[in-house]
Each structure stands twice: as C-alpha cells, then as structure tokens.
Amino acid sequence: MEVDSFTDAVFEAEGMGDMRHTDLRRQVRAVVDQHMRRWAKTDEQPAGEQAR
Secondary structure, eight states, X not given: OOHHHHHHHXXXXXTOTTSOOXXXXXXXXXXXXXXXXXXXXXXXXXXXXXXX
16 A cells, blocks of 8 residues: 555544645654555565564
C-alpha cells in the first residue's frame, strides 16, 4: 500500500477525512513513511535473518 493512501485511510477511519488537518496529516504521513521504509527493508532480507 502506498504511503499517501494509507495515511488517507487512517484519517478516514478516524472521521477526519475532510483534509482540514493538514499539519497533523503531514506528521502522520511522515511516521507512516518511516515505518513502511522499515517494512520494505525487512522484506528484502533472506528468510531467517534478523532486521537491524
């Protein structure tokens, strides 16, 4: 799932999908992006290896 789509889904789920919360959305998007980048690194590792 793409970062912006996931962020939008979070705001929709919280009833805040009207885009009035631009500063908060920017902050949440940064956190989502950070986590998704970590997940991508984990997916690239061979089975049995631990993430650092």
